[in-house]
Amino acid sequence: MHNRLRITLTGAVQGVGFRPFVYRLAVELGLSGWVANSPAGLTIEIEGELTEKFLERLETEKPPHAVILTREISVLAPTGQQGFAIRDSGNSGETTTAVLPDLAVCSACLAEMFDPSDRRYRYPFINCTLCGPRYTVILDLPYDRPNTTMRTFAMCPECRREYEDPRDRRFHAQPIACPKCGPKLSSEIPLLTGGQILALKGIGGFQLLVDARNEEAVRRLRRLKGREEKPFALMMPDVETVRRYCRLSEAEERLLRSPAAPIVLLRPSGIPGIAPSVAKNSPYLGVMLPYSPLHHLVMEKNPFPLVATSGNRSDEPIATGNTEALERLCGIADGFLLHDRPIARPCDDSVVRLSRGRELVLRRARGYAPLPVRVPQPLPPVLAVGAHLKNTVAIAIGNQVFISQHIGDLDTLEAREAFERAISDLCSLYHFRPEAVACDLHPDYASTIWARQSGLPVIPVQHHYAHAAACAAENDVRDAYLAVCWDGTGLGLDDTIWGSEFFLAENGRFERVAHLRPFRLPGGDAAVREGWRVAAALTGEGPAPLLRMIEAGLNAPWTTSAGRLFDAVAALCGVARESRFEGQAAMLLEASMAGRRTEASYPLPDGDWRPLLDAIRNDLRVGAPLSEIAARFHNALTDWILEVATRVRVRDVVLSGGCFQNAYLTERAAALLESRGFRVHTHQRVPPNDGGISLGQAVMSLQAQ
Numbered sequence: 001m002h003n004r005l006r007i008t009l010t011g012a013v014q015g016v017g018f019r020p021f022v023y024r025l026a027v028e029l030g031l032s033g034w035v036a037n038s039p040a041g042l043t044i045e046i047e048g049e050l051t052e053k054f055l056e057r058l059e060t061e062k063p064p065h066a067v068i069l070t071r072e073i074s075v076l077a078p079t080g081q082q083g084f085a086i087r088d089s090g091n092s093g094e095t096t097t098a099v100l101p102d103l104a105v106c107s108a109c110l111a112e113m114f115d116p117s118d119r120r121y122r123y124p125f126i127n128c129t130l131c132g133p134r135y136t137v138i139l140d141l142p143y144d145r146p147n148t149t150m151r152t153f154a155m156c157p158e159c160r161r162e163y164e165d166p167r168d169r170r171f172h173a174q175p176i177a178c179p180k181c182g183p184k185l186s187s188e189i190p191l192l193t194g195g196q197i198l199a200l201k202g203i204g205g206f207q208l209l210v211d212a213r214n215e216e217a218v219r220r221l222r223r224l225k226g227r228e229e230k231p232f233a234l235m236m237p238d239v240e241t242v243r244r245y246c247r248l249s250e251a252e253e254r255l256l257r258s259p260a261a262p263i264v265l266l267r268p269s270g271i272p273g274i275a276p277s278v279a280k281n282s283p284y285l286g287v288m289l290p291y292s293p294l295h296h297l298v299m300e301k302n303p304f305p306l307v308a309t310s311g312n313r314s315d316e317p318i319a320t321g322n323t324e325a326l327e328r329l330c331g332i333a334d335g336f337l338l339h340d341r342p343i344a345r346p347c348d349d350s351v352v353r354l355s356r357g358r359e360l361v362l363r364r365a366r367g368y369a370p371l372p373v374r375v376p377q378p379l380p381p382v383l384a385v386g387a388h389l390k391n392t393v394a395i396a397i398g399n400q401v402f403i404s405q406h407i408g409d410l411d412t413l414e415a416r417e418a419f420e421r422a423i424s425d426l427c428s429l430y431h432f433r434p435e436a437v438a439c440d441l442h443p444d445y446a447s448t449i450w451a452r453q454s455g456l457p458v459i460p461v462q463h464h465y466a467h468a469a470a471c472a473a474e475n476d477v478r479d480a481y482l483a484v485c486w487d488g489t490g491l492g493l494d495d496t497i498w499g500s501e502f503f504l505a506e507n508g509r510f511e512r513v514a515h516l517r518p519f520r521l522p523g524g525d526a527a528v529r530e531g532w533r534v535a536a537a538l539t540g541e542g543p544a545p546l547l548r549m550i551e552a553g554l555n556a557p558w559t560t561s562a563g564r565l566f567d568a569v570a571a572l573c574g575v576a577r578e579s580r581f582e583g584q585a586a587m588l589l590e591a592s593m594a595g596r597r598t599e600a601s602y603p604l605p606d607g608d609w610r611p612l613l614d615a616i617r618n619d620l621r622v623g624a625p626l627s628e629i630a631a632r633f634h635n636a637l638t639d640w641i642l643e644v645a646t647r648v649r650v651r652d653v654v655l656s657g658g659c660f661q662n663a664y665l666t667e668r669a670a671a672l673l674e675s676r677g678f679r680v681h682t683h684q685r686v687p688p689n690d691g692g693i694s695l696g697q698a699v700m701s702l703q704a705q
Contacts, residue, residue: 003051004033004076007058010041011069012371014143015100017129018042019086020171021063026084027166029054036087037142039431047078065103065130065259069374069400086172099135099143099429101367102203102347104261104291106131108169113293119158124294125183125341129173131259135370135405136204136347137175141429145174149342156181183341185294186322189301190335197221199311199325199333203292204347204366204405205318206311206325208333209235211304215275218307222277224332226314229580231282233263233349234274235290235308237299245269245305246285251354260367261291265353274305283591286351291367294339310348315411317418318346345425346418347405355666361685362661364392368685369405370426373695375473377702382459383423383434384697387466387690388445389582393423394694395432401473401698402430406691410446419447436704438697440466442491459697459704463490464501465510466696467656471688472505473699475681480506481652482513482645484669486659487689488528488563488582497521499561499657500607502644508703514644516565516607520556522549530578531567531585538568538613562637562659565609569633572616573626583658589630590662596627601635612636634662638669645678654681658689 009018014037022035022044031048046054055073062068105113109126112118120126127133140147155163159178162170170176177183192198195217198209208225210217212234222228236242239253246266248256255264265284268274279285288308290296299306310318311329319325320343326336351363361368379396386392391407404422408415427434438459439451451458467490468483483503492498502514520537521527523546527534536542537550550556566586570576575592576585603611612633619629645653653673660666660682670680686692 003049004045004047004078005051005055006074006076007044007046007055008040008042008072009044009068009070012065012067012100013042014141015134015138015174016063016065017169017171017173018063018066020129020166021061022058023084023086023166023171025054025057025061032081032084034085034087037144039141045076047081063129065100067371069372099138099141099370101135101260101369101371102133103131103259103367105293105296109293110296113296120178122297123177123179123182124185124292124297124339125175125177126293127173127175127177128169129171130169132173132175133203136343136345136366137341138429139344141431143174148174149344150175150177153177153182153341183339186336186338186340189298189337192302192306195220196334197224197332198335198337199329200294200298200337201322201325201339201343202294203343204345205320205343206329207308208311208329209298210307211302212274212278212307213304215277218275218277221307221309221332225309225312227309229280229584231279231284231286232307232309233286233288233351234278235288235295235299235306237290237303239289241305242266242287242289243269244271245274246287249354251357255352255354255359256287256289258367260350261289262350262352262361262367263288265351265362278307281588281591283587284353288349298337308349315409316414317408318348320346345405345422350406353663355663356670356682359684360682360688362687362689362691363390363406364403364685364687364691365405370402371685372400372402373474373686374399375401375699376476376478379698379702380436380704381432381434382436382438382698382701383427383432383456384438384694384701385419385423385447385451386694386697387440387463388442388447390687390690391419391447392691392694393419393426394698395426395430395434396698396701397430397432401695402426403686403695416446416450420450436701438701440491440693440697441493459701461697461700462493462510463693464492464498464503464657465700466693467688468503468505468510468654468696469508469699470686470692470696471654471656471681471683473695474683474686474692475654477652477654477681479652480504480650481654481681482648482650483510483654483656484641484644485657486562487657488561492560497557497559497561499559499563500565501560502648504648504650505654508700513648514607515560516562517609518558518560519564519609520550520553521559521561521564522546522556524555524557527564528579531564531571532577534564534568535571538565538609539572539617562657566659568613569616572613572620573629575626575630583661586659586662590634590664592626593630593634593664594627596625596631598628598631599635600628600632601639602632604636604640607640634664634668637665638672641669642672642676645673646676651677651679652681653678656683656688656692660688
């Protein structure tokens with residue numbers, strides 16, 4: 001039967017080689033028609049006898065990086081058109097297509113780059129339809145070369161021929177380039193064995209590289225960058241090197257080799273060679289493989305582990321422009337490796353680890369952003385501006401929420417300017433005009449202040465409601481559920497600081513059913529950094545002025561924060577009296593278990609921490625092993641989660657908030673719950689920390705309608 005069909009696809013269908021795939025498939029099947037990008041995604045018209053076969057193979061043989069969210073098919077009257085064509089993109093209609101993240105260089109391009117007979121031999125900007133920059137070069141949709149930062153590079157005849165040949169894998173590869181017509185490096189790649197710090201212009205911004213084996217050089221980088229404690233990421237030349245320095249499972253290796261090519265948190269092998277100052281006291285090494293052609297060339301010249309950290313000073317955004325980097329990184333870098341391909345927007349490296357045997361994104365940026373999360377119900381056109389720490393922003397378009405790359409903490413003027421640019425950029429890219437702005441309930445967050453000054457209607461969303469809604473949306477939880485939301489800080493509905501919350505959630509409504517016994521935070525924000533203050537508040541033992549402050553309630557707000565309880569226990573145990581970065585004390589307390597596995601736990605009746613602390617202090621007096629104390633503390637928390645879930649009696653349990661970055665806490669809680677028949681939902685592609693708040697705010701905006 002001679003049919004003509006119009007097929008509209010939405011999702012990640014641009015920049016993945018979908019049009020050339022459709023062209024080749026249609027020609028092979030003898031079908032006529034056309035294909036074109038559109039703001040909504042991809043539109044195809046096909047006519048001929050094998051249209052059903054086309055539809056079948058469209059699903060089963062689509063490009064590997066393509067994600068089809070929806071497929072709409074209309075039957076049209078046949079026109080008798082002959083031949084198949086790729087048409088110019090349409091620019092009318094609402095922009096809902098997903099911009100593809102930047103993809104690690106593919107094996108075919110790497111083979112060409114290291115082939116002396118290939119015309120792109122050792123060319124650091126080689127790419128094809130299967131790999132290369134996407135999100136960091138696109139300026140507008142649809143995804144065509146004139147709408148990218150490659151628009152100033154005119155294709156040479158050879159590149160033009162590949163670009164227009166449907167049999168070539170660079171057919172309509174928008175960043176196509178070669179040494180004759182494409183971007184160029186400013187200088188030769190240097191050798192970094194002398195301890196020098198190199199500022200390298202990467203895919204989404206500058207990185208600072210230094211020999212990770214050189215303790216003096218790593219310490220110097222810490223001092224100049226102003227990063228005292230937080231671990232540095234590593235780039236290693238190959239998987240064999242990773243296996244030398246880390247314990248690597250098959251699943252972790254797949255993450256390292258994936259097109260997203262994130263930083264993966266791995267357990268060290270114990271083999272010496274990495275400078276101690278790289279990870280400081282962290283139980284993990286954050287490791288990535290070279291993901292761009294330039295990185296592969298750098299690692300070829302320097303075949304040993306390199307520190308590869310963000311090109312910025314602490315608390316500042318990553319540098320992206322050449323002039324900007326030369327100014328801001330002057331005094332840190334000894335040399336600069338620049339190129340002339342502009343970066344459309346900053347995008348740091350993503351951070352992931354395995355949790356419950358699957359991927360957990362802790363920082364969502366390169367390789368993941370800005371792919372959308374699809375939600376069950378259409379949302380109002382709202383802009384969600386996230387939290388103050390680990391900020392991301394998001395926009396809701398129909399059933400999709402597009403989440404920005406990681407922006408970071410909004411403590412500095414530079415960070416707040418980057419936050420505003422991210423909002424403008426995301427709205428501009430999707431031609432999006434918000435009708436309202438969703439923000440955190442906390443009035444002093446920089447994101448909340450911006451929302452209230454935006455001139456748009458404001459939808460305030462309680463912090464932990466947003467955590468819960470984000471995890472539920474990511475896992476498509478639609479029935480009533482118990483939300484366990486544990487973190488350091490979130491303003492509660494009673495104007496106290498929440499952080500150990502249990503909610504019964506149903507149809508967007510939340511009932512607070514349990515939390516820790518409230519306690520004081522002496523010194524307010526100072527107690528967030530100095531866990532010994534919290535320990536004093538919980539035990540009643542400490543400096544007399546501090547105890548008087550607690551008794552009088554002066555600058556000592558009430559809290560139910562699980563994060564602060566972790567800090568207090570870490571201080572009591574001598575693990576960490578204070579934290580140099582968010583979550584450090586809790587991370588060290590988790591690491592102090594040192595593989596200890598015990599079913600014993602401390603008492604935590606109805607969230608009352610007093611018996612728990614009495615038991616911990618008694619064990620400390622009798623000299624119990626620190627690993628045993630830490631394990632029993634963690635077990636007390638997971639046992640409490642099970643107790644509350646058993647009492648509330650709903651099948652679905654959602655775990656969210658920064659405390660659930662703790663691998664032991666999450667995995668033991670999930671195992672206990674599942675052993676009793678509960679269905680447990682944890683984060684995967686959206687962080688459990690405040691990086692997921694913008695998604696939750698967008699979802700909660702539906703309740704304001």
